[in-house]
Amino acid sequence: EIMLTQSPATLSLSPGERVTLSCRASPSVSSYLAWYQQKPGQAPRLLIYDTSNRATGIPARFSGSGSGTDFTLTISSLEPEDFAVYYCLRRSTWPSLTFGGGTKVEIK
Amino acid sequence: EVQLVESGGGLVQPGGSLRLSCAASGFTFSSYSMNWVRQAPGRGLEWVSYISSSSNSIYYADSVKGRFIISRDNAKNSLYVQMNSLRHEDTAVYYCARVRLGYPDYWGQGTLVTVSS
Numbered sequence: 159e160i161m162l163t164q165s166p167a168t169l170s171l172s173p174g175e176r177v178t179l180s181c182r183a184s185p186s187v188s189s190y191l192a193w194y195q196q197k198p199g200q201a202p203r204l205l206i207y208d209t210s211n212r213a214t215g216i217p218a219r220f221s222g223s224g225s226g227t228d229f230t231l232t233i234s235s236l237e238p239e240d241f242a243v244y245y246c247l248r249r250s251t252w253p254s255l256t257f258g259g260g261t262k263v264e265i266k
Numbered sequence: 267e268v269q270l271v272e273s274g275g276g277l278v279q280p281g282g283s284l285r286l287s288c289a290a291s292g293f294t295f296s297s298y299s300m301n302w303v304r305q306a307p308g309r310g311l312e313w314v315s316y317i318s319s320s321s322n323s324i325y326y327a328d329s330v331k332g333r334f335i336i337s338r339d340n341a342k343n344s345l346y347v348q349m350n351s352l353r354h355e356d357t358a359v360y361y362c363a364r365v366r367l368g369y370p371d372y373w374g375q376g377t378l379v380t381v382s383s
Binding site for chain 1: 301303310311312313316323325327361367368369370371372373374375376
């Protein structure tokens with residue numbers, strides 16, 4: 159069974175700062191990892207898939223990297239609309255789909 | 267524009283049943299696999315169930331196996347989940363989500379299911 163551990167649970171930052179979020183997989187998930195953003199009262203939005211590919215319409219300030227067991231989502235300069243919860247997800251390996259526990263990025 | 271609209275949520279007593287629907291538009295529904303994903307109040311995301319485009323492959327999370335039944339009607343561009351023997355811990359917002367390249371890409375706005383006496 160795949161486990162995805164996100165850290166930290168909460169980050170307190172200011173607009174304009176650079177953000178690095180971590181997702182650790184056990185065991186390895188190769189490059190099959192995605193990142194989602196969720197704002198309060200909204201559905202999750204796909205940001206990054208297959209580790210580093212931006213989804214349609216996602217700004218260039220969002221980037222993903224990593225492989226195997228360690229993955230990173232980077233926001234180069236936080237915009238006010240980026241304060242949200244971020245989840246990582248291992249690509250479908252049926253019969254299950256695994257989400258990480260999430261990292262909340264809040265305003266400092 | 268891809269749109270997914272869930273409906274059917276509400277308040278139900280423990281042990282009761284509920285059927286959720288997801289109406290799809292803006293894409294060729296019959297070409298895509300679909301998921302149900304839920305989120306308990308204040309909690310993270312939990313995958314619930316998957317159905318392939320032709321309904322040939324169906325999977326469930328262990329937490330709902332034997333109680334929930336996923337189905338689809340490609341002629342009506344609709345996805346469903348029949349939820350039986352509901353428990354307090356099934357209380358959540360339920361999202362339908364399209365699958366593309368192995369990932370849920372588009373999500374509906376969700377429908378709230380509350381299991382309480």
